[in-house]
Amino acid sequence: ETGVTQSPTHLIKTRGQQVTLRCSSQSGHNTVSWYQQALGQGPQFIFQYYREEENGRGNFPPRFSGLQFPNYSSELNVNALELDDSALYLCASSWVESNYGYTFGSGTRLTVV
Amino acid sequence: AQSVTQLDSHVSVSEGTPVLLRCNYSSSYSPSLFWYVQHPNKGLQLLLKYTSAATLVKGINGFEAEFKKSETSFHLTKPSAHMSDAAEYFCVVSRGGGADGLTFGKGTHLIIQP
Numbered sequence: 606e607t608g609v610t611q612s613p614t615h616l617i618k619t620r621g622q623q624v625t626l627r628c629s630s631q632s633g634h635n636t637v638s639w640y641q642q643a644l645g646q647g648p649q650f651i652f653q654y655y656r657e658e659e660n661g662r663g664n665f666p667p668r669f670s671g672l673q674f675p676n677y678s679s680e681l682n683v684n685a686l687e688l689d690d691s692a693l694y695l696c697a698s699s700w701v702e703s704n705y706g707y708t709f710g711s712g713t714r715l716t717v718v
Numbered sequence: 719a720q721s722v723t724q725l726d727s728h729v730s731v732s733e734g735t736p737v738l739l740r741c742n743y744s745s746s747y748s749p750s751l752f753w754y755v756q757h758p759n760k761g762l763q764l765l766l767k768y769t770s771a772a773t774l775v776k777g778i779n780g781f782e783a784e785f786k787k788s789e790t791s792f793h794l795t796k797p798s799a800h801m802s803d804a805a806e807y808f809c810v811v812s813r814g815g816g817a818d819g820l821t822f823g824k825g826t827h828l829i830i831q832p
Binding site for chain 2: 712
């Protein structure tokens with residue numbers, strides 16, 4: 606059974622640029638969600654995708670967007686990067702019907718300069 | 719709406735002594751509750767979960783937590799701390815399969831003294 610994998614592990618971008626982060630869900634999971642973890646803080650919910658549709662969103666602006674593909678892999682896109690977007694971005698997958706819990710990837714560390 | 723308060727930002731214990739990490743939650747529905755651990759430069763690992771079954775939940779690595787609805791608490795305990803337990807611990811609430819995602823506490827940094 607494979608876990609959740611994220612790429613890249615580290616990334617440096619310039620303010621105003623756009624970035625795409627990728628996530629491969631754990632095998633058999635049909636839901637993926639993304640979280641932003643600023644330094645010294647708990648993760649904050651960005652949004653969730655279920656069967657390729659966004660079905661939940663936290664308090665993040667529209668420049669944060671995503672996709673979920675038929676194989677349940679996912680992307681997080683952030684436009685017009687700001688310095689405050691520097692954080693660890695975590696992807697989590699789950700099988701929502703079982704409420705088993707969420708499996709997290711190791712994250713992508715994004716630094717905006 | 720749902721929220722989580724972790725009552726201690728840092729907890730320091732000696733190796734071999736008990737661990738207690740405190741968590742209170744607020745939820746307008748029957749919640750699912752989790753504890754996750756995060757070691758430095760690593761992702762989040764699920765320790766245990768409560769989903770309306772037994773109120774005393776046993777997890778991995780000797781950790782357990784008790785759901786107390788009357789006190790809206792979900793404290794994490796371990797009888798004997800090990801050096802490898804040093805990490806950041808997060809208490810998490812969810813509306814069981816809902817689309818609100820997971821709501822994390824701010825975390826408790828557990829320090830193990832030799």
